[in-house]
Amino acid sequence: MSVTHYTAQVGKTAARFGVQQVPGRMAVAKIQHDLTPNMLPKSQVPRSGRIDPVPMSPLRSAMEKVIFPIMKVNYRNSHQAEYGLRFDDWWYNQANDRDVGVALSRIDDIELQLRNFRGFRAAQLAIERSVAPKEERFSDITEDSRYCKPWYEQVMREKREAASWDNY
Numbered sequence: 001m002s003v004t005h006y007t008a009q010v011g012k013t014a015a016r017f018g019v020q021q022v023p024g025r026m027a028v029a030k031i032q033h034d035l036t037p038n039m040l041p042k043s044q045v046p047r048s049g050r051i052d053p054v055p056m057s058p059l060r061s062a063m064e065k066v067i068f069p070i071m072k073v074n075y076r077n078s079h080q081a082e083y084g085l086r087f088d089d090w091w092y093n094q095a096n097d098r099d100v101g102v103a104l105s106r107i108d109d110i111e112l113q114l115r116n117f118r119g120f121r122a123a124q125l126a127i128e129r130s131v132a133p134k135e136e137r138f139s140d141i142t143e144d145s146r147y148c149k150p151w152y153e154q155v156m157r158e159k160r161e162a163a164s165w166d167n168y
Helices: 001-011 012-017 058-076 087-091 098-106 109-128 147-165
Strands: none
Touching: 087 109, 098 147
16 A cells, blocks of 8 residues: 555545554554644754743733732642642643643653652542651742643643634
8 A cells, every 4th residue: 555545544634744654554643732843844943852832921920920829828738738749730630621631741751750640649648548748748839830831821822723713
């Protein structure tokens, strides 16, 4: 079979991403999210190979300045902090929002593995009815600890843009 035949089987995504051909199996489209370095010309790919999300809007950042101190005070006294969870570990929940899953697919693998570890450890501590040691707790929320927020906001912007193109 020729490559053009596989492209016809896979559909429109194959033209954009290419086709992964596994012997003895049907051809599968190589689907990647839009922030991968493979989607950009080589001149626009940063040296680190990672593309950072778009900065926050001025209105959103003004709201964050008002709401964020209140969240910081409440977080110190929460069960999540006692279990050793970071703020984004429980604020952005895949079970409640599908877009969080898309955002999590874009963060670094190490950060995702650490998130999963903290989640499993928190579940274990809840079952044992105990808390994490004080040195392993995250008591302060800073912008540096918000690892999922910029990616989630990027996904939401892309979703709004796609909706505006659908309503064009």
